[in-house]
Amino acid sequence: MELRHLRYFIAIAEAESFRRAAEKLHVSQSPLSRQMQQLEEEIGAELFEPSGRGVKLTPAGRLLLDRAKAILSGVDAAAKEVRETAEGQIGTVTIGFESGSAYVGPLSTILTRFRKQAPRVNVELVPMSSAQQWDALRAGQISIGYGNYVPDDASLESVVLARHRLGIVVPKQHPLATASTIKVKDLATEPMLMDPRKSNPRLYDDIIAAVRARGVTLNVASEILDGEALLTLVASGFGLTFGAEPAARFLDVGTAIWKPVSDLGLEMRNIAMWRPDAQSPLLRPLVDLVREFGAAPRDRERGLRGRESERQRRPRRGEVR
Structure with a gap:
């Protein structure tokens, strides 16, 4: 028949x-x-x-x-x-992302535009470190990676979407919260709360190395996996932690603030990565958006820095300047 x-x-x-x-x-x-x-x-x-x-x-x-x-x-x-x-009209795109960077970085902006272009395509977000993303891309387990480090594999293509200074998160009642300048030496006696090294080993090692280069050994009081728990403990005065500059806007709703460390010399980058040989009609529009967004990240950073400086100069309610 x-x-x-x-x-x-x-x-x-x-x-x-x-x-x-x-x-x-x-x-x-x-x-x-x-x-x-x-x-x-x-x-x-x-x-x-x-x-x-x-x-x-x-x-x-x-x-x-x-x-x-x-x-x-x-x-x-x-x-x-x-x-x-x-034709790429339906399907699922799986994105590996570095925990703590997706919400405050450019990923949500890119996905908003992608959803308008491909409303019937599903997007899955899977938390994993940058190194895990490289392995997952090579194995075909994810479509795109969104991490903090450029892949050390020539078979993977990548673009830097944003760069943010790395500073510290302190309780608002802490003396460093009102300091005009903070240096690495000011952290020498402070208890530090850190993400476990296994969650982001390269960032962890970069922080330790940068601090040691200034003659300081960090007092790591605890390693805490959950980001909300970590910030809650910082806000409650149990220690300080490191964070990227976009956290300043996110922290406004709580009782902790972000402060720059003038001589730390570290930045947090948001990097998109993918396999150029694995681009399907489903994935190609998203890669095009990523390339477009990464074309001039410094312009966006200057605008973001300007808005952040204006926010910091703006008097708080009840404050006279």
């Missing part, structure tokens, strides 16, 4: 005439009759019986009509879905 048998059968059943069905299908009546004979022989039942100058369905034919319509509808739907998948 072939799909054309079912299409011919439905046409005859709806027209109640071999002649009218042949005219509708733009085929001659004789081949159409032979196709129906073959179908009846294969099924082992008569599908039509004479009715006046035309034909009507037998009980077996009426049963087949319902099933044939369902089969062809399913085939048409499957073909449409396959075609839309091949």
Whole structure:
């Protein structure tokens, strides 16, 4: 049994005439009759019986009509879905991201634009370190990576989307919160709360190395995996932690603030990465948006810095300057 048998059968059943069905299908009546004979022989039942100058369905034919319509509808739907998948209209894009950087970085802006371009494409976000993202990209487990470090693999392409100074997060009641300038030496006696090294080993090591280069050994009081728990403990006075500059806006709602460390010399970068040999019609529009966004990140950073400086200069409620 072939799909054309079912299409011919439905046409005859709806027209109640071999002649009218042949005219509708733009085929001659004789081949159409032979196709129906073959179908009846294969099924082992008569599908039509004479009715006046035309034909009507037998009980077996009426049963087949319902099933044939369902089969062809399913085939048409499957073909449409396959075609839309091949064209990149539907599917799922999986993005690996560095925890703590997705919400306050440019990723949400890029995904907002992508959703407008491809409203039927699903997006999955999977937290993983930059190094884990490189492995996942090579294995085809994610479509795009969004991390803090440029991949050390020439087979992966990447673009820097943003750069942010790394500073410290302190409770608002802490003496450093009002200091005009903070240096690394000011952290020497402070208890520091850190993300576990395993969650972002390169950043952890970069911080330790940068501090040691200034002759200071950090007093790491605790390593805390959960970001909300970490900030809660900082705000409560249990220690200080490191954070990127965009955290300043996020922290406004709580009782901790972000402060720059003048001689720390570290930055947090938001980097998108992907496999250039694995670009499908589904992924290509997102990669194009990433390239566009990464074309002039310094311009955006200058604008962001300007808005942040203005925010810091703006008097707080009840404050006179």
